[in-house]
Amino acid sequence: MSAQLSGLAIATRLVLRRNWLRMLVWALVLGVLVVMVIAYQAQTFPDQAARDAYAQIANTPAVAALTGLPYAAATTGGILNIKLWMSGAITLALVCVFLVTRNGRAEEESGRLELLRAAGLGRLALPAAGWLLTAAFAVAAGLLSGLAAVAMGLPVAGSLLMGLSWSGLGIAFAGVAAFTGQLAATGRAATAWASVVLAAAFLVRVAADLNADGETPAWFTWFSPVGWAQQTRSFGEDQWWALLPLLALGLIGIAVACAIGRTRDLGAGIVAPRPGRASASPLTRTVLGLPLRLQRAAILSWLLGTAVAGLFLGGVATAMSNVLDGLGSSPIAQALTGGADSQMDGLLGFLLVFLAVLVTAFAVQSTLALRADEAAGFAELEWTATVSRWAWGLARLAVPAVCAALMLLVGGLAMGAAYGGQIGDPSQLGRFAVGALAYWPPLALVMAVTAAACALLPRAATGIAWTVYGLVVLFAALGDVLGLPHEVVEATPFWAVPQPGRPDPAWGPVWLMASAAILVSALALWRLRSRDEATA
Numbered sequence: 001m002s003a004q005l006s007g008l009a010i011a012t013r014l015v016l017r018r019n020w021l022r023m024l025v026w027a028l029v030l031g032v033l034v035v036m037v038i039a040y041q042a043q044t045f046p047d048q049a050a051r052d053a054y055a056q057i058a059n060t061p062a063v064a065a066l067t068g069l070p071y072a073a074a075t076t077g078g079i080l081n082i083k084l085w086m087s088g089a090i091t092l093a094l095v096c097v098f099l100v101t102r103n104g105r106a107e108e109e110s111g112r113l114e115l116l117r118a119a120g121l122g123r124l125a126l127p128a129a130g131w132l133l134t135a136a137f138a139v140a141a142g143l144l145s146g147l148a149a150v151a152m153g154l155p156v157a158g159s160l161l162m163g164l165s166w167s168g169l170g171i172a173f174a175g176v177a178a179f180t181g182q183l184a185a186t187g188r189a190a191t192a193w194a195s196v197v198l199a200a201a202f203l204v205r206v207a208a209d210l211n212a213d214g215e216t217p218a219w220f221t222w223f224s225p226v227g228w229a230q231q232t233r234s235f236g237e238d239q240w241w242a243l244l245p246l247l248a249l250g251l252i253g254i255a256v257a258c259a260i261g262r263t264r265d266l267g268a269g270i271v272a273p274r275p276g277r278a279s280a281s282p283l284t285r286t287v288l289g290l291p292l293r294l295q296r297a298a299i300l301s302w303l304l305g306t307a308v309a310g311l312f313l314g315g316v317a318t319a320m321s322n323v324l325d326g327l328g329s330s331p332i333a334q335a336l337t338g339g340a341d342s343q344m345d346g347l348l349g350f351l352l353v354f355l356a357v358l359v360t361a362f363a364v365q366s367t368l369a370l371r372a373d374e375a376a377g378f379a380e381l382e383w384t385a386t387v388s389r390w391a392w393g394l395a396r397l398a399v400p401a402v403c404a405a406l407m408l409l410v411g412g413l414a415m416g417a418a419y420g421g422q423i424g425d426p427s428q429l430g431r432f433a434v435g436a437l438a439y440w441p442p443l444a445l446v447m448a449v450t451a452a453a454c455a456l457l458p459r460a461a462t463g464i465a466w467t468v469y470g471l472v473v474l475f476a477a478l479g480d481v482l483g484l485p486h487e488v489v490e491a492t493p494f495w496a497v498p499q500p501g502r503p504d505p506a507w508g509p510v511w512l513m514a515s516a517a518i519l520v521s522a523l524a525l526w527r528l529r530s531r532d533e534a535t536a
Contacts, residue, residue, distance in 0.1 A: 004262055006122035011129035015103050019133065022463075026095050027141040029470075030088055030166070031148040037084045038152040041076060054079060064209040065312070068230050069217060077158045077235025080149065089166045089229055090202065092141055096134050096170040097194045100177035103130030106187035114266060124261055127178070131254050134174045142167030158235035165232040168246030172225045173198055175253025182260040185269030201226045225249055287387055288395045295366055299403050302362040306407040309358055310414025313351045314432070317419050348419070352432070353494050355415065356439035357476055359407045363447045364469050366400035370454040370528070371461045389529040393451075397521055400447055405440050412436025441514040442493035446472060448520035455527040 045051045055073035064070075067086045072078035104127040107113045113126055146163025150156050177194040184190040201224040208221035221227030231242040260270065283289035292299075370393060373379045382392055412433040420428030449468055453461040476494035496509035 004122045004124040004258075005128055007116075007120060007125045008122070008128060011116070011121060011125040012133065015126070015129045015133050019099060019103065023099075023133075023137045023141075026092075027137070027144050030092065030141055031144040033084060033088065034080070034145045034148040035152060037080060038076070038149065038154065041079055041083070045076070045079060048074070051075065051079065064212065065206050068205070069209050069212055069215055071215060071233045072236035075235055077149070077154050077162070080154070081162065081235060085162065085165075085230075085234075088145065089169045089226065090198070092138060092166045092170040093173040093198055094195065096138055096174040097177040097191060097198070099134045099137065100130055100174050101181055101187050101191045101194070103127065103133075104178065105181035105184065105190045108267060109185075109187050117266070124258060127181070127257070127261060131174060131178055131257075135171050135250070138167045138170030138174065139164075142170070155235065157238050161232050161238050161240060162234035164243060165229045165234060165246075168232075168243045169225060169229040171250035172228075172246040172253075173250075175250035175257075177253075178257035179253040182257050182264065183270045185267070185271070185273050189269075198226075205230065287391050288398060290382075291369060291396050291399050295369065295399060295403075298362070298365070299399075302359075303403075303407055303410060306355070306359060306362075306411040307414045310355060310411035311418045313355060314415035314418030314420075315422070317348055317351060317415075317422075348415075348432075349435075351415065352412070352435050352439065353476055353497075355411045355436060356408065356443060356494055357473055359404050359411065359439075360443045360446050360472060361469060362407060363400045363404045363443055364450050364465050366403065367397065367447050367450040368454065368462060368465055369399075370396050370451060371458055374454075374458065390525055393455075393525045393528045397447070397451055397525075401444060404443055404447070405437065408436040408440055408443070409433055438497050438510065439494060441510050441517060442497060444517035445493055445513045445520070448517040448524065451524035452520050452527075455524040455531070 045054055051074045055070070055078070067082050070078060070082050073082060107126060116126060117123065142163035142165070143160070144163070145166060146160040149159035149162065173194060176197050177190065180193040180197075181187075181190040184193060204224035205217075205221060205226040208217040208219075208224065208227055211218040217227065217230075221231070225246060228242055228245045231239060233239050233242075264270070281289075281293075284293045373396070379392065383389060412435060413429055415436070416429035416432030419432070420426055446468060450461070450465040453464040457464060472492070472494065475492045493509075493513055496513065498506060498510075
């Protein structure tokens with residue numbers, strides 16, 4: 001084993017040098033969110049009477065599905081768990097999955113691992129360095145979040161357990177990603193498979209919480225690592241032992257990955273990729289058909305996910321409205337309804353924004369194919385043929401633009417079907433379909449900014465694109481809920497779209513955003529046509 005890990009210290013320094021900034025940023029983001037949410041809670045629930053009132057209405061199916069069962073909901077720490085625990089835990093788990101894949105299977109796929117091994121690096125040194133640093137990052141991020149809660153006056157034990165429960169879930173899925181990195185032959189597939197496991201764990205947790213007996217979830221919550229992390233019950237019973245199965249899962253995943261990695265051929269996966277056709281289909285021989293074929297699996301997955309999200313959001317709208325009725329005119333109720341004349345219209349508008357932000361993630365991911373294909377050298381092969389750079393880039397913008405519009409339509413129809421079925425009004429299908437499509441211009445603007453980053457700053461494009469998307473999520477989807485200045489929230493593109501129930505809707509900003517998206521996209525295509533190729 002020592003020969004397998006030869007050069008581990010050098011590999012650790014290399015991985016740290018390539019990832020320290022993104023690790024620092026994510027840890028700080030989670031810590032700052034904890035501080036912001038607690039500060040906002042102090043305004044929203046200033047006394048025990050307000051917290052007791054919130055606890056009485058928090059235990060609803062909608063809250064249980066979205067955030068988990070409310071433990072100690074009448075305390076400041078319990079309310080913090082309801083508002084932030086689930087999103088923080090899932091976010092840290094996803095970041096750990098990305099880090100493990102980036103420093104493992106992706107390095108192998110790019111050919112860099114082969115060069116490092118030729119220089120004397122052990123077979124497992126680089127992936128092991130990635131696993132160790134990812135685990136250390138998860139612990140550091142969790143501790144920072146816990147200490148941030150302590151600094152805001154929350155109990156020390158509950159605060160640290162909350163943060164470490166996030167760390168535990170991150171370590172567990174670092175182990176899952178280490179295992180899927182041995183199964184899959186590509187970094188993209190390894191990340192996708194680990195993310196599917198996380199999504200399945202979340203859905204099992206949802207089902208267990210919806211079938212709970214009081215504060216005790218159904219027995220099958222123990223089939224979900226998310227359920228294990230939730231059983232820590234921070235700020236309530238403080239069950240530290242629930243961290244043990246999370247750590248065990250992470251260690252088992254890494255141990256299995258080590259066993260496979262010691263004997264596996266370099267570049268191969270346990271699950272071999274399916275052989276392609278002997279000849280290209282007529283569709284893939286076209287400029288537009290090739291990117292559509294390459295992204296087919298992602299498009300279908302996102303389309304299905306959007307439909308499920310639409311059904312879920314439309315289905316919980318009535319239950320959430322009942323929760324807001326209990327909150328009266330509190331700041332959080334005003335935040336979720338956005339000042340609409342009708343509380344339900346305002347809430348539905350907020351849910352439409354949430355759906356649009358979700359679809360925007362697909363648009364960003366798909367548009368980044370501009371950079372991914374160029375970096376991998378695929379673009380060069382097409383450019384040397386009869387395909388112009390202009391047509392090549394336009395095709396890779398058309399796919400996310402059209403598919404995102406289709407996803408908005410499907411998600412809107414699903415929301416309308418779920419909500420209309422509850423109130424017995426079939427006309428809600430058309431209303432929600434139109435309402436969802438109204439968010440295509442701001443989505444297209446984010447997509448255009450991503451394309452511009454790929455054309456102007458190709459090597460930094462991925463970071464720029466996801467940073468912009470993160471700001472969209474922070475301000476558009478969570479801004480009011482987190483207590484950010486309402487003027488700043490309303491200045492974001494997604495809140496410029498007229499929402500249901502708002503008096504005197506103004507469509508001028510929507511047309512302005514559509515025009516800006518076209519202009520920025522044209523600038524990106526012009527720059528792509530005139531600059532040198534950037535493959536590295």
